[in-house]
Every structure is written in C-alpha cells, then in structure tokens.
Amino acid sequence: MSAQDRLVGAATLKRLRLARGWSLADLARAVSTKAKELGQPLDASVASVQRSVARWESSKGPILPGDRYQLLLAHVYARSAHGQLALSVGSDFSELLYALGHLGESERRLNDLRTLLVRTATDGGSGLLALLGPSTQRVLADALADPSKLDEELLEAMGIAIRDVNRQVGSLPFVRVQLMLTPIVESCRRLLDGTVPDAVLLHLRAVAAQAYTLAGRAAFETRDDEASRALYAAAAGGVGPPWRRAVVHMSHALVTLYSTPGIEAAQQLVDAAVRDARAGESVMVRARAHALQAEIAARAGSARHAKAALALAWYDIDSDCDGDPSPASFSAAHLRGFEGLTELYVGDPSKAHDYFAQSAEALHTPRERVQHAIVSTDQALARIRLNDPEAATELLHGCVDAAxxxxxxxxxxxxxxxxxxxxxxRREDWFADFDDHLIESFGA
Structure with missing residues (x-):
C-alpha cells in the first residue's frame, strides 16, 4: 500500500469514530468493553488502547490494527449507533473493512472478518436483514406494500445481498444459507406478483433468478428436492441473458444428477446450458458448461465425447476473458477436477489422482471449501482404484470434516x-476408524 492509501485508511477510521460522536477515549472504552463481552478481556488499560487508536488514525504514519483489535473493531462497528446489526454496503462495518484494506490488510483477512460477522448475524437470527441494512429494509417494506415504488437502487442492494450470501457457501452450513435467503426469495415472489414499473421489471427478474438459483442449491443440499425443483423452474423462467440461463441450467443439472436416477435428465439440462453458454457473452461460463458436458459423457462411458468437451473447455479457459460478465465463475483449478473425473470414469486412475491433487491444492478459499471436499473425495476414489485404500482414508477423514x-x-x-x-x-483398523468418523458425522 502507498503512503496515500494508508492516509485514506486512517482518515476513514477517524471519520467513523467522529460520526458516532466518540473521542479517542470513547472508542478505546468501546473496544475494551467489547473484548469483555466476547470473553477476551484485554490486558492493556484504556489509556493504552487509546494510544493505539491514535496510531491507527495518525495523519503522519498510520499503522494497521493487529488481528485482535481488527476483530474487536469489527464487532463494535457491525452494530449501528442504535444497536442494530448492519453489515451492508454503506454501513459502518463496510467502511471499517474499506479502511483496513487501505491500511494494508489482505483481501482474504477482510473476507474472514466479514464471514465471521455474517455467522454472528445468523446466530442472532438477523441473517439477510443485516446484509440489507436498516434503511434498505425500510425501502423494501415500502416496495412490498406498494410494488410501484420499486426502483433500481433497491434492486441493486438486493443483488449485493444475494452475492454476499453466495460468498458464505463453504463458510456457513447450507441450512443457514437457506434461512438467510428465505426473506429475499419471498420478497421477489411478492414483487413479481405485483405491478412494478416496466423500467425495472427485467432487473427484478434477474435478481429473482439469482435468488431462486442459490435457494434451489440450498434446498437440494438440505434434502428438499421438491422445493429445489420448483425454485430452479422459477429461476429458468425469469432469467435474462443466455449466459445467465446457462448458469441456472448448470446448477440445476448438478443437483439433478444427484437427486434423480440415471443421467438423462441432467444431460438434457447440460445440453441446454451449452447451447445458452455458446450464445452468451461469458467465456468462463462456456468453459464450465463444456466441462460439465465432459463429466456427463464420461459417466455415460463415452471417452471420445468427454475428451472433445474437455478440449473445448480448455480452449475457453485460455481465451481472452477481458470484459467477461462472470470472470470468477470457473477456473483452471476447477477444470482440473473435471479432467480427473474423466480419467476416473473412462481413463487412467493414476492420471485422475494427479489431476484431483492439482485441483484440490488450488481450491483453498472458504467459498471453495465444498468443492475442495468433493475433489479430495474423488482423489481418494482414485487411490482406491490404485489399490492404496489406507492412503485413501487419510484423505477421506478431512473430507468428512468439511462435508x-x-x-x-x-x-x-x-x-x-x-x-x-x-x-x-472392512476388517482393517483404519477402515473402522473411518467408519466411526463417518457415522459420528452423518449417522450412517
């Protein structure tokens, strides 16, 4: 970070404090009190904490608060001056993360802080309401009472909230994700049933499709297949550009693959996704669609078609993705996992193992935790086929914990x-250990 960036961060911290009418000592007391509330009292005196606050806000050489103080500041500023939990864009908490980023904190650490506070929100029952913020909640309530008041600003805030929830996949159990989405899914349904301005109807449908797609995934993960199918149907019926339809079809195809006997239904959805992806603007979505096409072909025993689809996926990955509307939706690491699946079903398990290992090594963010568990489990299957079952269980223990x-x-x-x-x-001790772990975690 440049010296100017650090000064921006320091000024933002100072502005946050002054906006609450707090002196340096007031913020120091708030931080110390919060530490006691969290069961982690500080060894430092209030006067010592006050000196730290002054160094964070210095106009000459500001410093980044340490990890512990960042956590305490996050809890302090996650609640508004009126005590309401608020994590949305424009909230004090959001501004705090902005300040910490300018003072030099990493994006990963900032995401960890956000995830922790979102978890706190779901613990307290606030969930999505905290992500929307008090003022947006009021505007949404007005729009639900009179859909003609719906505007672009509210829809943008709803879209941001959905993306925030999506980022928690892998950090929060799916049941919590589902609970967080319920208010916005119902809001979208009510707004679509009402008479909204023509100028915002397409945007509303796009936001609703995003909410329904994520909610359909969460419903599947929590074993409510009927609700999942209904949500995916609603998403496909309202989504706009072809690449967005492809995203809906792909998500639907994956849950169909594991909730419907055979592969025919999933294959139809994947074929539809490929058609839409080829007509769409996102190279990364197209790459993912071709990768799924390869998996379906491999499961059907068609090595030639699987390899052809993989070649198309790699061509897409290597293409210029500047201006891609969904640049982070797929990556080479994800594609390695699909290569592994193809080798596992119609190729060499040794190659499959290496592809899975490469993919798992690169999937390390909280959002990728679920995918990492799936890829690592597939890697263990490759080890079993290579007649190394004990080494397979070494991987599987970690997968049990993640799942x-x-x-x-x-x-x-x-x-x-x-x-x-x-x-x-099954008579081996290491199998018994794994079996016990699986039963303890899943009951079977």
Whole structure:
C-alpha cells in the first residue's frame, strides 16, 4: 500500500469514530468493553488502547490494527449507533473493512472478518436483514406494500445481498444459507406478483433468478428436492441473458444428477446450458458448461465425447476473458477436477489422482471449501482404484470434516460411495476408524 492509501485508511477510521460522536477515549472504552463481552478481556488499560487508536488514525504514519483489535473493531462497528446489526454496503462495518484494506490488510483477512460477522448475524437470527441494512429494509417494506415504488437502487442492494450470501457457501452450513435467503426469495415472489414499473421489471427478474438459483442449491443440499425443483423452474423462467440461463441450467443439472436416477435428465439440462453458454457473452461460463458436458459423457462411458468437451473447455479457459460478465465463475483449478473425473470414469486412475491433487491444492478459499471436499473425495476414489485404500482414508477423514461442517450433500454422497468401495478392507483398523468418523458425522 502507498503512503496515500494508508492516509485514506486512517482518515476513514477517524471519520467513523467522529460520526458516532466518540473521542479517542470513547472508542478505546468501546473496544475494551467489547473484548469483555466476547470473553477476551484485554490486558492493556484504556489509556493504552487509546494510544493505539491514535496510531491507527495518525495523519503522519498510520499503522494497521493487529488481528485482535481488527476483530474487536469489527464487532463494535457491525452494530449501528442504535444497536442494530448492519453489515451492508454503506454501513459502518463496510467502511471499517474499506479502511483496513487501505491500511494494508489482505483481501482474504477482510473476507474472514466479514464471514465471521455474517455467522454472528445468523446466530442472532438477523441473517439477510443485516446484509440489507436498516434503511434498505425500510425501502423494501415500502416496495412490498406498494410494488410501484420499486426502483433500481433497491434492486441493486438486493443483488449485493444475494452475492454476499453466495460468498458464505463453504463458510456457513447450507441450512443457514437457506434461512438467510428465505426473506429475499419471498420478497421477489411478492414483487413479481405485483405491478412494478416496466423500467425495472427485467432487473427484478434477474435478481429473482439469482435468488431462486442459490435457494434451489440450498434446498437440494438440505434434502428438499421438491422445493429445489420448483425454485430452479422459477429461476429458468425469469432469467435474462443466455449466459445467465446457462448458469441456472448448470446448477440445476448438478443437483439433478444427484437427486434423480440415471443421467438423462441432467444431460438434457447440460445440453441446454451449452447451447445458452455458446450464445452468451461469458467465456468462463462456456468453459464450465463444456466441462460439465465432459463429466456427463464420461459417466455415460463415452471417452471420445468427454475428451472433445474437455478440449473445448480448455480452449475457453485460455481465451481472452477481458470484459467477461462472470470472470470468477470457473477456473483452471476447477477444470482440473473435471479432467480427473474423466480419467476416473473412462481413463487412467493414476492420471485422475494427479489431476484431483492439482485441483484440490488450488481450491483453498472458504467459498471453495465444498468443492475442495468433493475433489479430495474423488482423489481418494482414485487411490482406491490404485489399490492404496489406507492412503485413501487419510484423505477421506478431512473430507468428512468439511462435508459435515457445510452440510454438503454431494460430498456426503461421494463419501458414502467411497465407503462402499472400501468394504473389502472392512476388517482393517483404519477402515473402522473411518467408519466411526463417518457415522459420528452423518449417522450412517
């Protein structure tokens, strides 16, 4: 960070404090009080904390608060001056993260702080309301009472909130994700049933499609397949550009693959996704669609078609994605996992193992935790096929922990499949340890 960036961060911290009418000592007391409330009292005196606050806000050489103070500041500023939990864009909490970023904190650490406070919001029952913020909640209530008041600003805030919830996948159990989405899903339904201005109707449909798609995924993960199918149908009926339709079809295809016998229904959705992706503007979405096409072909035993689809996916990945409307939706790391699946079904398990290992190593963000568990479980399956079952269980223990923490249904299905392949070694002590771990975590 440049010296100017740090000065911007310091000035933002000072502005936050003054906006609450607090002196340096007031903020120091608030931080010390919060530490006691969290059961982590500070060893430092209020006067010492006050000197730290002054150094953070210095106009000459500001410093970044340490990790512990960042956590305490996050809890202090996550609540408005009136005591309401507020994490939305424009909130004091959002401004705090902005300030910490300018003072030199990493994006990953800032995401961790945000995830922690979102978890706190769901613990307290606030959930999505905290992500929308008090003022947006009031505007949404007015629009629900009179849909003609719906405007672009509210829809943009709703879209940001949905993206915030989406970022919590892998950090929060799916049941919490589902609870957070419920208010906005119902709001979208009510607004679509009302008479909204023509100028915002397409935007409303796009926001609703995003909410329905994510809610459909959460419903599947929590084993409510009927609700999941209904949500995906609603999403597909309202989404706009072709690349967005492709995203809906792909998400629907994945849950269909694990909730419907056979692969025919999933294949139809993947084929539709490929058609829409090819007509759309997102290269990354197109790459993902081709990768899914490869998986379906491999599951059907068609090595030639699977390899052809993988080649198209790599061509897409290597293309220029400047201006891509969905640049972070897929990556080479994800594609390595699909290469592994293709080799696992119609190729060499040794190659599959190496592809899975490369993919798992690169999938390290909280958002990728679910995918990491799935890929690692597939890597364990490759080890079983390579006649190294004990090494497979070493991987599977970590996968059990990740799948249990997130409630990931696909990972759980893959784990039970791995257990079935391990049955020839059921008299081994290491199998018993894994079996006990699986039963403790999933009850089966």
């Amino acid at each position: 249990s923490a997130t409630g990931g249904r696909v990972a759980a299905i893959r784990l039970r499949r791995a257990r079935a392949y391990l049955r020839p070694w």
